[in-house]
Amino acid sequence: MTLFGKLSWSAIPFNQPIPLVAAAIVLVVILGVLVWVTLKGWVPYLWKEWITSVDHKHIGVMYCLLGLVMLLRGFIDALMMRSQQALAFHAPGYLPPEHYDQIFSAHGTIMILFAAMPLIIGLMNFVVPLQLGVRDVAFPTLNSVSFWLTATGALLVNVSLVVGEFSRVGWLPFPPLSELRYSPGVGVDYYLWAVQISGVGTLLTGINFVTTILKTRTYGMTYLRMPIFCWTALAACMLIIAAFPVLTATLAMLTLDRYLGFHFFTNMAGGNAMMFTNLIWAWGHPEVYILVLPSFGVFSEVISTFSSKPLFGYRSMVIATLFICLVSFCVWLHHFFTMGAGGDVNAAFGIATSIIAVGTGVKMYNWLFTMYGGRIRYETPMLWALGFLITFITGGMTGVMLAVPPADFLLHNSMFLVAHFHHVIMAGVIFAVMAGIAYWFPKAFGFRLDEGWGKATFWFAFVGFYVTFMPLYVLGFLGMTRRLQHYDVAEWRPWILAAMVGVLILLCSAICQVMQLVVSIRHREALRDLTGDPWDGRSLEWATPSPPPAFNFAHLPHVDNLEAYWNVKQRARDEQTLGRAAPYEDIEMPRNSPTGFVCAFFATFIGFALIWHIWWLMILGLAGAYATFVVFAWRDVPEYVIPAEEVARSDRANRAIRQEALLGGRTS
Amino acid sequence: MASWRGIAGRCPLATPFGMAVFAAPQLCFADSILAPVGPVGAGDRIILLDATFIMLAIVIPTMLVTLVFAWWYRASNTRATYRPDWSYSGRIELLVWSIPTLVIFFLGGVIWIGSHRLDPFAPLASAKKPLEIDVIALDWKWLFIYPQQNVASINRLIIPVGRPLHFRITSATVFNVFFVPRLGSQIYAMNGMTSQLNLEADEAGSYLGLSAHFSGDGFSNMHFATVAVPQAQFGQWVADAQARGPVLDTATYRRLLRQDLKLSPYTYRGVQSGLFDAVAMQKLPPGEGPNADQSLQHTSPQGGP
Numbered sequence: 001m002t003l004f005g006k007l008s009w010s011a012i013p014f015n016q017p018i019p020l021v022a023a024a025i026v027l028v029v030i031l032g033v034l035v036w037v038t039l040k041g042w043v044p045y046l047w048k049e050w051i052t053s054v055d056h057k058h059i060g061v062m063y064c065l066l067g068l069v070m071l072l073r074g075f076i077d078a079l080m081m082r083s084q085q086a087l088a089f090h091a092p093g094y095l096p097p098e099h100y101d102q103i104f105s106a107h108g109t110i111m112i113l114f115a116a117m118p119l120i121i122g123l124m125n126f127v128v129p130l131q132l133g134v135r136d137v138a139f140p141t142l143n144s145v146s147f148w149l150t151a152t153g154a155l156l157v158n159v160s161l162v163v164g165e166f167s168r169v170g171w172l173p174f175p176p177l178s179e180l181r182y183s184p185g186v187g188v189d190y191y192l193w194a195v196q197i198s199g200v201g202t203l204l205t206g207i208n209f210v211t212t213i214l215k216t217r218t219y220g221m222t223y224l225r226m227p228i229f230c231w232t233a234l235a236a237c238m239l240i241i242a243a244f245p246v247l248t249a250t251l252a253m254l255t256l257d258r259y260l261g262f263h264f265f266t267n268m269a270g271g272n273a274m275m276f277t278n279l280i281w282a283w284g285h286p287e288v289y290i291l292v293l294p295s296f297g298v299f300s301e302v303i304s305t306f307s308s309k310p311l312f313g314y315r316s317m318v319i320a321t322l323f324i325c326l327v328s329f330c331v332w333l334h335h336f337f338t339m340g341a342g343g344d345v346n347a348a349f350g351i352a353t354s355i356i357a358v359g360t361g362v363k364m365y366n367w368l369f370t371m372y373g374g375r376i377r378y379e380t381p382m383l384w385a386l387g388f389l390i391t392f393i394t395g396g397m398t399g400v401m402l403a404v405p406p407a408d409f410l411l412h413n414s415m416f417l418v419a420h421f422h423h424v425i426m427a428g429v430i431f432a433v434m435a436g437i438a439y440w441f442p443k444a445f446g447f448r449l450d451e452g453w454g455k456a457t458f459w460f461a462f463v464g465f466y467v468t469f470m471p472l473y474v475l476g477f478l479g480m481t482r483r484l485q486h487y488d489v490a491e492w493r494p495w496i497l498a499a500m501v502g503v504l505i506l507l508c509s510a511i512c513q514v515m516q517l518v519v520s521i522r523h524r525e526a527l528r529d530l531t532g533d534p535w536d537g538r539s540l541e542w543a544t545p546s547p548p549p550a551f552n553f554a555h556l557p558h559v560d561n562l563e564a565y566w567n568v569k570q571r572a573r574d575e576q577t578l579g580r581a582a583p584y585e586d587i588e589m590p591r592n593s594p595t596g597f598v599c600a601f602f603a604t605f606i607g608f609a610l611i612w613h614i615w616w617l618m619i620l621g622l623a624g625a626y627a628t629f630v631v632f633a634w635r636d637v638p639e640y641v642i643p644a645e646e647v648a649r650s651d652r653a654n655r656a657i658r659q660e661a662l663l664g665g666r667t668s
Numbered sequence: 669m670a671s672w673r674g675i676a677g678r679c680p681l682a683t684p685f686g687m688a689v690f691a692a693p694q695l696c697f698a699d700s701i702l703a704p705v706g707p708v709g710a711g712d713r714i715i716l717l718d719a720t721f722i723m724l725a726i727v728i729p730t731m732l733v734t735l736v737f738a739w740w741y742r743a744s745n746t747r748a749t750y751r752p753d754w755s756y757s758g759r760i761e762l763l764v765w766s767i768p769t770l771v772i773f774f775l776g777g778v779i780w781i782g783s784h785r786l787d788p789f790a791p792l793a794s795a796k797k798p799l800e801i802d803v804i805a806l807d808w809k810w811l812f813i814y815p816q817q818n819v820a821s822i823n824r825l826i827i828p829v830g831r832p833l834h835f836r837i838t839s840a841t842v843f844n845v846f847f848v849p850r851l852g853s854q855i856y857a858m859n860g861m862t863s864q865l866n867l868e869a870d871e872a873g874s875y876l877g878l879s880a881h882f883s884g885d886g887f888s889n890m891h892f893a894t895v896a897v898p899q900a901q902f903g904q905w906v907a908d909a910q911a912r913g914p915v916l917d918t919a920t921y922r923r924l925l926r927q928d929l930k931l932s933p934y935t936y937r938g939v940q941s942g943l944f945d946a947v948a949m950q951k952l953p954p955g956e957g958p959n960a961d962q963s964l965q966h967t968s969p970q971g972g973p
Contacts, residue, residue, distance in 0.1 A: 097885040170882050176859060177842040177884060181957040267859045267954040273843065274858060307741070310755035316764070338845060338880075339856045340788055340863050347783035351776045361768030368734055369760060373751030375743040389734050397723045404779050406786040407716035409853035410701045410709070413845060413880040477700040479849030481880040485888040489876065491699050 005613035006186065011164045016099065023162035052592040054140035055550055056129050059147050061444055063122025064437065066147075070154055071115040071430075075510055077107035079503060082468075086500040088486035089493050100485045101168035102187065106157065108171025112287070113195060114154040116425065119433040120294050121150075121205055124233045126440060128209060130541035130548065131227045133218030133557045133564070138211035140590040141632065146201040146208065148600030153198025156607050160190040164611070167191035170483070172280050173254060175265035175273040180258050186611050192255050193607040199248055206240030209233055218540075220559035224318070227539040228311055231318050232297030235325040236290045242329070243286035250279040274339065281332035289328040291425065293321060295432030296363055299385050302435050303367050305535050306382035307374025310563055313366040320366075324359040327352060337405045338412045346405040353403035360396055364389070379535070380454035384435035387462045388427055395423035398473070416476020419469045426465055434458070434513075442534045446546040447527040453516035460509030468502025471495035531661050532654065538566040545654045551587045551642055554651035572662045578655060584648040588639040595632040599625050701849050705871040705896070707792065709852030715782040722775055726767060788853045789864045791834065798832035798866070801825070802944040805837075805844035805857035805879065807927040807955045808886030813916070813939050819909040820916045822924075824933035825894045828902035829872050835865040838948040840925065841955030845880035848894045854880050862948045869896035886929045893933075909935040916940060918952065925956045 013019050037043060050058055080095065080103050087093040095103065129137055137143050160166040167187040169178045178188045213234045217226070226234075254276065256262035263269040265276045304311040311317060333341065333349040367389060376382065398420040402408050411417060434457070442448045475495050480487070520527055533542040543565045544552055561567040572578050606621035608614070704710045741748050784790075791798065802813040813820045825848075827833055837846050839857040846865065847854035855865045857879075869875075879890040897905065914920055917940040946952050 097888065101882075101885060168885070174843060174881075176954070177882070181954070181959075182842055182884060184957070184959050267841075268950070272860070274861070308743075308750075309752060312755050313761055313764070314755065316761055336856070338788075338854050339858070342789065343784035343787040346787075347780045350779040350783060351772075354772050354775050354779065358765070358768040358772055361771075362764050364730065365760075365764035365767070368730070368737055369757075369764075370755075371734075371737045371741055373749060373754050374741045375748075375750050376738065376741050377743045386734075386738050389738075390731060393727055393730055393734075397720070397727050400723060400775065401716065401719055404715055404719045404775070404782060406712045406782040406853070407719055409786065409788065409855075410712045410716060410849070412854060477702055479699070479701060479847075479876060479878070481847070481878055483882045483887065487888065488891075489699075 003614075003616075005609070005615070007163070007612040007614065011186075012162060013165075018095075018099070019161055026158070026161070048592065051597050052144075052594045054136070054144045054590050054593055054596075056125050056137050056140065056143060057444065057548060059143050060122045060124070060126030063118045063125055063147055063150070065122075066151055066154060067115050067117075067119030067122055067433070070110050070118065072510065073158070074107050074111040074115050075506070077103050077110070079507065081107065082496075082500050082503040084485065085487075085496050088484075089490075089496075090488055091486065093486055095485070097485045098165075098168060101483075102166045104483055105167045105170050105187075105191070106160075109167070109191060109195070110154075110157060111425075112171065112291075113198060114150070114157060116291050116429050116433070117202065118150055118154075120236070120291055120429065121146075121202070123298065123433065123436045123440070124205075124209060124236075124294055126444060127436075127541060128212065128230055128233050130443075130544065130552060131230050131539050132213065132216065133221055133540045133553060133559060134212070134216050135552050135556075135587070136590060137208050138216055139208050141593045141595055142204050143208055144593065144596030145599055146204040146596075148596040149201030149204075149603060150198045152600045152603045152607065153194040153201070155604055156190060156194040156197070156611075159608070160187065160194075164190065172284065173251075174280075175254060175257070175271075175276050176267045178254060178258075179266050181267065188254075188258065189611040192251050192258075193610050196248060196251055196255075197603050197607050199244055199251075202240055203244045203248070206237040206244065209237040210241060213237070218553075218556045218559060221564075224315070225559055225562050225564070228300040228314065228317050228321075229294070229297035229539075231321050232293040232295075232300075235321050236293045239286045239290045239293075239325060239328065243283045243290070246279060247283040247287075250276060250283065253279075277336055277339070278332070281335045282329075284335065285332040286328050288425075289324060291429045293324065295429045296321070298432040298436040298439070299367065299388055300363075300370075301539070302381045302385045302439055303370050305439075305537055306377045306379065306385070307371050308377070308536065309370055309374045310538070310566075311366070312369040312372070313362075314562060316362055317366055320359040320362045324356055327356050327359070331356065331403075334403050334408070337408045350403050350405050350408075354400050357396060357400050364393060377535075379438075380449070380451060380458060381435040381439040381535075383455060383458045384431045384438070387458060388431045388435075391427035391431075391462075391465065392424065395420065395427055399424060411476055413481055414476040415472045415480045415482060418482050419472035419476060422469050422472075423465075426469075431461070434461070439535065440541070442529040443532075443541055443544075443546050443548070445524075446529060447520065447524040448529055448534060450516050450520045450523065450527065453512050453519055457509050457512040457516055460505055460512055464502050464505030464507075464509055466502070467505055468499050471498040471502070475499075531657060533565075533661065538563045540564045543568065545650065545657070549647075549650045550589055551647065554584060554587075554647050554654075555582050569662055572658070576663060578659060578662070581651065581655060584644040584651065586644050587642045587647055589642060591638060591640050593632065593635075595628055598628045602628065699850070699876070701852075704850055704852055705873065705875065706851045706868045707870070708786065708788075708867050709850060711782075711786050712852050715778060715786065718778055719775060722771065722778070726771055786853065788855050788866065790866065792832040792866045792868055794832045794868070796831050798834040799828060801827075801833055801835050803835055803837040803846055803857065804944065804947055805839040805841065805846070805883070805890075806924050807841045807957075808883060808890045809924070809928055809931045810846075810877075810879075810890065810892050811916075811924060813944055814906070815939070815941075815944070817906045817910070818939055819906060820936040820939045821909070822934050822936075823892045823931055824935075825877060825892055826902065826905050827869055827894065827896050828899045829869050829896050831868065831899065833867045833869075835867065836944065836948075837863040837865060838944070840947050840952070841957075842883045843881050844883050844890065846877075847880040848875055848877040850875045851894065856881065859954055860948070860950050869894075872896050872898060884927075886927065889930045910937050913937045916943065918943070918946075921947075921952065925953065927956070927958060 084093045084095045164186040173188050253264040257264050263271040265271050265273045300311050331353040334353045337346050438449055438454055478491055480492050529546055532546045602621045602625040606618055609617035704713050800815050804811040809823050812825050837857045839859045844857040845854050846857050851867045855863045875894045877892045877894040913935045915938040916936040
């Protein structure tokens with residue numbers, strides 16, 4: 001055993017130009033940003049306001065930023081995969097199998113766990129406490145720990161680009177292929193530790209938000225007065241609490257196999273790899289709903305706001321959400337009908353799966369009837385929502401097709417399946433995230449995003465989605481299976497080339513999205529939203545100034561209706577007064593804490609050390625992380641006070657704006 | 669599919685445009701799972717199409733209504749009635765719960781019947797005795813053993829037309845899936861387990877077979893030609909195979925445990941009895957993986973990665 005375990009210079013791929021150049025560019029960019037930030041003197045600001053912040057709004061923004069960067073990284077993988085298949089007809093293409101296999105493994109891992117999850121959790125972080133009318137989540141420092149552990153996972157995945165290799169076995173490490181015998185390299189270990197560490201963060205988020213939603217709502221916010229987004233966040237976080245421990249345990253068993261010679265899933269000594277498939281999907285299927293339920297919540301908010309109407313059938317929506325939440329745990333076997341469980345088992349799981357479509361169908365119709373009788377404003381968030389309504393229904397349909405076992409016997413693991421899950425995750429989750437970001441961005445930053453670039457992003461994404469993924473459905477019918485590095489079947493070629501065109505259209509969309517952010521930040525004064533309520537919103541987040549102060553609400557609001565802020569506005573117009581402001585008091589808020597960042601710093605070393613078997617470094621990392629926790633636990637002053645005068649100043653300014661907007665400036 | 673060709677030929681619109689309209693779907697789907705060449709594939713296909721049409725019956729109207737509502741209730745349309753407080757209707761609620769529920773009831777029946785009737789393990793109804801074929805997935809090739817004929821074939825599956833086939837399938841290495849798309853159902857090949865699959869080919873021809881579960885670096889080469897030939901020709905092939913090639917016994921089998929990126933098809937003139945069971949019962953060691961033999965010759969179609 002050497003000082004650096006398995007790590008040596010041969011881990012750096014000096015002989016492979018593509019990863020080396022890519023990694024060099026990323027390193028230069030990161031170093032450039034760090035140097036720029038330091039020269040500008042922004043480090044203290046970043047440290048105080050962001051890195052050590054326990055404010056749910058700042059953590060939400062950082063989650064979304066991480067998600068967007070990883071979305072871009074995952075998309076670059078997608079470009080490489082599509083172009084490899086476009087070239088590799090009767091030819092080896094430009095990516096050898098050992099590299100191509102890493103790319104599709106990284107694409108799936110990154111897109112689900114480090115792009116979609118942070119984006120969804122970021123929106124939940126930003127929105128849920130505001131909608132509940134409270135000042136922060138239940139455990140603010142824990143929230144910061146969650147974020148930084150997720151960032152650690154993302155960092156480890158990206159380190160594998162240049163030090164060693166990433167997993168080559170797909171986004172789920174199915175044994176026996178992922179066992180030491182067939183995957184002796186460090187790739188699977190990178191996957192295991194990145195997912196385990198970020199998984200801890202996700203589980204903590206689940207606990208945090210379930211507690212927040214169940215225990216810390218404002219006065220009068222009964223369960224059936226919660227905005228639907230909070231309901232979907234609650235359902236998703238309950239799924240996280242139930243499902244993520246399964247993932248942790250499953251990966252821990254594989255880790256024991258790989259590190260300590262256990263035989264849970266090996267080919268020898270009584271291991272049973274089928275059990276891994278069972279367990280991983282017992283997490284994997286609920287995971288889909290962890291992503292898609294909050295997405296449904298975003299669409300519910302957007303469609304209602306932009307139709308200028310309350311959500312149709314709110315109670316039905318709540319029931320449908322909880323119904324999906326429950327049934328999603330009873331369907332995992334549909335991922336492996338072709339293992340041959342027999343007619344009874346396959347039929348039971350097939351029917352259970354299609355029953356989920358009842359809940360989704362109800363939601364679909366309720367959105368439809370929300371639009372009915374509305375005055376629909378087609379701004380960017382609503383375009384994403386309409387794109388979703390049109391697209392998602394067929395994605396759901398192809399999902400139910402796959403839930404019919406005899407049909408699945410033809411389509412399992414084919415490009416049809418690839419098309420299906422991109423169909424629902426892109427049109428469901430990514431469209432929702434885009435709608436959510438466009439919708440809540442003015443609340444977070446006090447200025448709107450540029451509409452022109454936003455609409456261009458939508459249209460390129462919408463068209464690009466169809467051009468990319470419809471051909472993959474055809475390829476599934478033509479018998480093409482997924483993850484092929486090269487192929488010789490002439491009939492497949494035109495469709496693969498069509499998908500290549502589609503992914504280039506999606507590239508235009510990605511460029512427009514980046515442009516939108518750049519242009520909006522440069523023109524932020526022109527796009528400034530002074531009202532705090534740019535879309536004529538209906539729930540409590542729109543009652544705060546944009547951006548909201550650290551304490552969110554000067555007084556915790558009293559809620560007596562489902563649409564809390566809409567009601568306030570109605571009453572103000574009817575009574576021609578905002579009502580008197582209650583006396584202002586000091587507000588105690590949680591103090592910033594570097595605990596999350598420092599823990600994650602040590603967790604990064606723990607992960608890296610475990611991957612490369614550098615045991616002394618792992619012990620140092622564990623000791624450091626434990627010390628951080630002890631220091632935090634011994635903290636004497638957990639809160640700081642915002643004086644009443646400051647609260648009053650902020651609230652008076654906000655009231656003046658509301659007065660102007662609702663009552664045309666008349667004083668009460 | 670043949671009748672389509674006839675229609676295209678007689679069609680008065682046999683201009684390039686007409687040709688394109690008729691030829692396009694045929695070109696696209698001639699080699700697809702929608703053009704099965706056996707009863708299993710045909711059964712799977714009917715269930716697939718049934719389920720699709722049942723769902724399209726509500727999906728298409730819903731999509732149209734979505735577009736109509738989205739267009740009619742745009743803010744700039746002054747003729748549309750604005751109902752700012754309308755958010756509940758018991759009748760509509762009843763409707764929106766019952767439409768999907770009824771569809772799923774219907775579909776549930778299709779799923780139940782289809783799952784039982786097309787269970788891959790269930791023997792096909794046929795007067796003829798099925799031909800037994802034992803399949804072993806290896807890194808990265810397929811071994812087909814014909815126990816009744818006492819021959820074996822690597823990376824090429826020869827089958828007689830019109831006779832039921834009974835496959836026993838296992839893997840000597842990682843997970844794979846045995847799949848010949850145009851014959852129908854696929855099934856997992858797993859170490860230490862024996863899956864069964866019943867298929868039949870009704871038309872002579874050569875069909876693509878592949879592995880439908882990622883199995884490592886050589887996965888893309890794990891395809892094999894499935895050649896369906898008339899019974900007499902099959903007998904001829906068996907006789908030829910019995911006449912030449914090596915014998916598959918424990919020693920020659922061990923050679924197959926090494927990883928090969930690409931192996932050209934060949935046959936074995938004899939097979940040690942009980943070999944498949946020994947593999948499936950894990951009495952023989954599993955595939956060696958990448959570290960076993962560094963001197964291993966890697967060959968790939970275009971000169972290697």
